Amino acid sequence: MPRRPTVSIEEFSVSGPEAGPYGITAGPDGAVWFTMVHHGRIGRVTPDGATGSHALDPASGGPSTITAGPDGALWFTEFRGHRIGRITTAGEVTSFPLPTPDAGPFGIVAGPDGALWFTEASADRIGRITTDGRVTEFPLPVSGAFPSGIAAGRDDRLWFTMNQANAIGAIAPDGAVDVHPLPTPDAAPVGIAAGADGAMWFVEIGAGRIGRITPDGTIDEFALPDCGSRPHAIAAGTDGGCWFTEWGANRVGRITPDGEIDEYDLPTPASEPHGIVQGPDGAIWTALENGTIARLTAR
Structure with a gap:
């Protein structure tokens, strides 16, 4: 039987609990970047714990998820501001309004075509934005779907969760x-990631399960020990497994390609883990809504 990873956890205070660290990604500068959904800021933390943040336009409205772009900048969604934002590693911010009013952009990822792809949760659309700010929108064939997380698959399609339609979608470059x-x-999928096994892995916040879908649409589901743990986000690790947050249980979990699950309690009670990513240092980083960023180092 494979050895269960031993994990050490460090926490770095980055804000007060009212700021709400939420989305998180690995930056091109060796640091980890994250959104502060309630304070309208983008934060940064280095592997040695140095922190800083940059204020956004007051109209930004709820920066949610964030990803590294192909242009060396960080790109993020502004859920309540209905815009896509871009921030350089020097802190220069640009915002791009969306053509559809009240679109509610949420998930975002760099696509295989050199553009950024994002979900429009309130408009049932998938959006695409080039690095010079040109936006294209693709309507979904399902209404009221609330598309949420999005990830690039190995098949050159973008895969996304449809939280209210209880489905997984895939969009080709032609729409x-x-x-x-x-x-x-009522599984209510949210986060999604491309696994090392060529499948897409996703979390079912409503059912307390981790899901796996192959490019041909075959789905497997793995129940977590605590069905009320409310898994929220998921990220692939270089160890071959996927790491995920359990927002309702104050834990981070790991699932192997064959469905074996390990869970790790966070040190601070009620920390509310949200986004998760493997950092440039090889550790797993997660944004905690209590104003902390946690780093998990497996041995």
């Missing part, structure tokens, strides 16, 4: 969309 309903009712 063609496939929809795959989930077996479990």
Whole structure:
């Protein structure tokens, strides 16, 4: 049987609990970057714990998820401001309004075509923005779907969760969309990531499960020990597994390609883990809504 990883956890205070660290990504500068959803700021923390942040335009409205772009900058969604934002590693910010009013952009990822792809949760659309700010929007064939997380697959499609439609979607570069309903009712998928096994892995916040979908649409689901743990975000690790946050249980978990699950309690009670990513240093980093960024180092 494979050895269960031993994990050490460090926490870095980056804000007060009212700021709400939320989305997180690995930056091109060796640091980890994150959103402060309630304070309208983008933060940065280095592996040695040095922190800083940059204020956004007051109209930014809830910076949610963030990703590294192909241009060396960080790109993020402004859920309540209905814009896509870009910040350089020097802190220079640019915002791009979306054509659709009240679109509610949420998930964002760099695509295989050199553009950024994002979900429009309130408009049932998938968006694409080039690094010079040109936006294209693709309507989904399902209404009220609330598309949420999005990730680039190895098949050159973008895969996304449809939180209220209880399905996983895949969109091709030409805008063609496939929809795959989930077996479990009211699973409410949120985060999604490309696994090392060529499949897409996602979390079911409503059902307390981790899901896996292959490029041909075959779905497997793995129940967590605590069905009320409310898994929120997921990220692939170079160890071959996927790491995920359990927002409702104050834990971070890891699942192997064959479905073996390990869980790790966070040191601070009620820290509310949200986004998660493997950092440039090889550790797993997660944003905690209590104003902390945690680093998990597996041995």
